[in-house]
Amino acid sequence: MDQAAAKSISMGANGLEALISVLEADGYDVWGARERDGALVLGPIASIDDLPRGRIEQAEGGSVRLVEGPRDAFFDHTLPMQSAKRLVYPAEERLFVTGEDLLIEETPVETRPIAVIGVRPCDLAAMETLTTVFESGPFRDTRFRQRREALLLIAVNCMRPASTCFCASMNTGPRAEAGFDLALDELLEDGRHLFVVSAGSARGQEILDRLDGEAASKEDLQAARDGSRACAEAQTRRMAEGAEQLLKRSYDHPHWAEVAERCLSCTNCTMVCPTCFCGTVEDRSSLDGSEAERWRRWDSCFTLDFSYLHGGSVRKETASRYRQWITHKLAHWHDQFGSSGCVGCGRCIGWCPVGIDLTAEVAALAANDSSSGQQGEERR
Amino acid sequence: MKPKLAVWKFSSCDGCQLTLLDCEDELLDIAEAVDIAYFLEATRTQREGPYDISLVEGSISTAHEMERIREIRRDSRLLITIGACATAGGIQALRNTQDHDSLRASVYPSPQFIDALATSTPIADHVPVDYELRGCPIDKHQLIEAITALLKGRKPTLPDYSQCAECKLAGTACVMVTKGIPCLGPVTQGGCGNLCPSIGRGCYGCFGPKEGANTEALAAELAALGAGQRTIRDLFGGFTAGAPAFAEERKRHDG
Known part of the structure; x- marks a missing residue:
C-alpha cells in the first residue's frame, strides 16, 4: 500500500492537459475516445477539448446513446465502440507484396508511438488476453508485438458503469490492477476536481515524474478505491458462475434454436469484441498479373465463409454459429489460452442491433440445464 | 490472344455498365488485358462470339430478352451478372406482386403497345450464372477484382458478410x-x-x-x-x- 501511495500523485483537472503536452513532447500521438456521429470512437485528440467531457452513454441491448451526464467529468462515459485492438491488430492490413520473381517483400509495420488515454480496466484485460493469443505457443505474431511496443496505455478507473457493463463478475474491473503505464482516478466532489495518477510501469513512472502534482493523500486514494467499489456495486448485469462447464455440456441445448430466431448473424458482436482475434487472408493481384499482394483482415465466425472447408461450410445454421462464438469465448478459451475470452465490457450487448445479451443467454441455458454436471461427464 | 469481353444490357438503367467506364485509372489496363468485343456503351464495334467473359446487366422483362439471354449464355464461357437488376430483378420487380394489366394501364396512355412480361426476374432464373456482382450500381473495385481474378483463373474475392x-x-x-x-x-x-x-x-x-x-x-x-x-x-x-x-x-x- 505504501509503495502504491509513493507512486501516486494528485493533480488538478488541468493537469490532464499537461499530461497530453508531456506525451506529445515525447513523440506520442495521443488518442482517446471521441464523440463522432453520435458515438464514442477511438481517435487522435489534440487537447482535452476533444474529450467527451460531461457525456455518458445510455446503453441497453441494441442501443448506445450519448447524452449529457449529471457531472462535468471527463471520464463518466465508459467505452468507445471499438477498443484499442485496432491499434495492435488492424481491421485490414497488407502483409506482403510479391512479383513474377516470387520474392516476398514484407510490408513493414508502421509503428508510430501512440498513447491512449482512457483505456478502461476491461480493455486492459482484453489487451492481456490478446497478448496471450498472439504471443503464446510456438508461433508469435511479430506484427502484433511491434505495434504493442509502440503503445502507451493510460488507464482510467471507472466510477460509473454503463448498464451493459459486467466486468465485476469477470474479475477484470472496474479498477485496473496491472497492465497499464499510468492509471487515472477522476475525483469530482465537494467542488474539487482532480486526478489521482498512478504509475504501472517504468515508462509510466518517468512520465508521472514530470507532472505537476503532490503525493496523493490517503483520503484521495481511499476516495478513488471507494469510487471503484461503488461502480462495481452499481453494475446490473453479471455473468453467471460456472459458465465454462455449463456451455461445455450445452452442445445440444434447445436454446440455441431460440437464439437463432433473434440472431442476425451480422457479425457486430465479434467486430466490437476487444478479444475476438479471428482473421482471414486474401490475395489480390494486379490486372496484368505482374504483382500480387497478401492482405489480412478481421473475420467473423458468424459468416458462412468462415467455416468453409473443401466441399462446403461446417456451420451453415445461425444456431451453430452463435453456439460456436459464445462457447469458444466463455468455455473453450479456457482450454486454449488459460482464461475466459470475455472481459465483461458489454459491447456485444449494446452494439448488437437486436440486443442479444450473452449474460442473459447463459442465464437462460442455466435455467434450463437439462443435463446436470454428472450427465455431462457421462456424455464425455 | 487476349480474352474476349462482352458487355450486355437487358432491362436496366446502364449505371452498372457505366461503372466499367468509371474505372478511369484502371480502364486502360483493362483494355490492355482484354479484347473488348462487344460493349455498345463504349464502342460501335460489334464482334461475334464466342466470348470468354460476358458481363450481363439488367433483368429479364420481355419474351425477347428471354430468348436473347439464352443465346448469350451459349456464346459465353463465363457469365457474370452485374447489379441489382441482373441479380434480383431490380426496382422494376416491384411489379411482380401487382396486377400487370392494371399497372400497365396506369402508366402508359396506350398500354396495348407495351409487350412486356408480367414479371421482372434475375438472369439466374433463366440461365446458369457463374458469378454475380451485387449493387445498385455495382462497386468498381469488385468489378476489377472479378475481371482480374478470372483472367488469372482464380476465384474472385467477393465477401458474403453483412x-x-x-x-x-x-x-x-x-x-x-x-x-x-x-x-x-x-x-x-x-x-x-x-x-x-x-x-x-x-x-x-x-x-x-x-x-x-x-x-x-x-x-x-x-x-x-x-x-x-x-x-x-x-x-x-x-x-x-x-x-x-x-x-x-x-x-x-x-x-
Missing part, C-alpha cells in the same frame, strides 16, 4: 444503435464500400440479402424502434425487392 461487417471494419458507428435509424445493413450483403452508413444513412439494401438473412428478426427490431408497417414494407421493397428473402419480408408487412 454490411455491418463493412461498417465495423471501417470504424463507422452504427446508425441504428446510436440513433435508431432504420437500416437493412444486418441482412444485406456487404461490398459497396460502406457508402450509406458512413454518411449517417441507413443501408437500403441495394446489394440484396446476405446468405441466411434473418429479415423477420430485423423487421421486429425496426418495429420496436418505431417504424410503421408501411416503412418496413417500403424498406424491403427497394432496388432488390425481387430477391426472395426481401420479397417475403415485404409481403409480411403489406396490407
